[in-house]
Amino acid sequence: MTTTLVTGARGKVGRGVIARLHAAGHSVRAASARPAELTVPAGIERADLALDRPEAFGAALRGVQQVFLYPQPAGIHAFAEAAEAAGVEHVVLLSSSSVLAPDAENDPLASHSLLVERALADSDLHCTFLRPDAFASNSLGWAHFIGQGLPIQLAHPDAHIAPIHPKDLADIAAEALTGDSLTGSSLAGSAPTLTGPESLTFRDQLAVLAEVLGREIPVERISRSEAEAQMGRHMPAPVVTSLLNLWEAATHGPAPVHDTTLTLLGRPARTFRQWAGENTAAFVRP
Numbered sequence: 186m187t188t189t190l191v192t193g194a195r196g197k198v199g200r201g202v203i204a205r206l207h208a209a210g211h212s213v214r215a216a217s218a219r220p221a222e223l224t225v226p227a228g229i230e231r232a233d234l235a236l237d238r239p240e241a242f243g244a245a246l247r248g249v250q251q252v253f254l255y256p257q258p259a260g261i262h263a264f265a266e267a268a269e270a271a272g273v274e275h276v277v278l279l280s281s282s283s284v285l286a287p288d289a290e291n292d293p294l295a296s297h298s299l300l301v302e303r304a305l306a307d308s309d310l311h312c313t314f315l316r317p318d319a320f321a322s323n324s325l326g327w328a329h330f331i332g333q334g335l336p337i338q339l340a341h342p343d344a345h346i347a348p349i350h351p352k353d354l355a356d357i358a359a360e361a362l363t364g365d366s367l368t369g370s371s372l373a374g375s376a377p378t379l380t381g382p383e384s385l386t387f388r389d390q391l392a393v394l395a396e397v398l399g400r401e402i403p404v405e406r407i408s409r410s411e412a413e414a415q416m417g418r419h420m421p422a423p424v425v426t427s428l429l430n431l432w433e434a435a436t437h438g439p440a441p442v443h444d445t446t447l448t449l450l451g452r453p454a455r456t457f458r459q460w461a462g463e464n465t466a467a468f469v470r471p
């Protein structure tokens with residue numbers, strides 16, 4: 186039986202991939218930097234694996250034919266070598282649509298995934314690069330403010346994105362890993378761009394959340410320098426600059442919407458409203 190190593194096992198997508206493969210009767214090994222904190226179905230093997238610590242790669246990859254991989258440039262060359270040595274046949278990477286941007290290699294966010302794609306492309310591994318746009322779950326970043334009844338302050342409230350539901354990503358990753366044959370499905374070996382079904386501004390998303398939660402969510406526009414100061418408390422300055430540039434550029438029109446979920450899975454993509462309805466508890470004051 187094929188065994189799949191799923192990295193980022195505590196992450197939203199990793200968790201979903203593990204659940205789907207296990208439910209379909211596939212052999213799964215759940216790999217996490219903190220395996221003791223994993224909650225996985227009974228009977229699933231765990232591996233202690235931080236993707237920037239190559240000393241653990243050999244043990245985690247023993248007996249594995251496929252990998253679901255979170256991007257981590259530090260250690261990716263060693264990981265690809267260890268995967269080849271272990272006899273891995275197929276790697277499905279959770280990449281990003283940002284790798285397609287014109288200046289991706291000089292952008293701190295895009296280059297993170299691009300360097301991993303390049304290292305894998307240079308290896309002998311058969312690879313599938315899933316390139317999602319922003320996740321619907323990013324709006325959890327507003328949860329604290331909404332829970333406290335505080336306004337959401339944004340420099341670019343009218344930036345458009347086409348948020349993808351993490352469950353759609355997990356469905357597509359599972360399809361790539363279990364398609365017709367190990368590497369024979371139409372998805373395996375491809376590099377699809379994945380989005381949600383509609384372009385929504387941040388303001389639109391907040392309006393959906395307000396409707397689903399049954400309460401008003403005030404939105405306040407702030408200056409770029411105010412946003413830099415706020416975001417800089419949680420992330421490095423180059424990442425703040427990259428995100429603000431991205432959102433500023435996204436104010437010029439609707440975000441591209443790809444029908445990849447429909448094409449790959451034969452059903453429409455889940456909507457942001459659906460995601461919001463499933464996650465109301467996160468926006469309620471504890």
Ligand SMILES: NC(=O)c1ccc[n+]([C@@H]2O[C@H](COP(=O)([O-])OP(=O)(O)OC[C@H]3O[C@@H](n4cnc5c(N)ncnc54)[C@H](OP(=O)(O)O)[C@@H]3O)[C@@H](O)[C@H]2O)c1
Pocket residue numbers: 192193194195196197198199216217218219234235255256279280281282297298317318319320322323
């Ligand atoms: N968010 C987006 O909009 C977006 C868009 C395109 C691509 N991506 C890519 O998708 C990947 C995951 O995106 P994400 O930001 O939404 O994160 P996520 O899937 O929730 O994953 C977070 C990762 O961080 C680790 N982690 C550390 N502390 C954690 C905690 N308390 N709970 C859960 N996981 C924890 C987990 O790895 P361990 O289990 O090994 O510790 C997990 O793999 C990123 O690598 C990014 O490059 C994201």
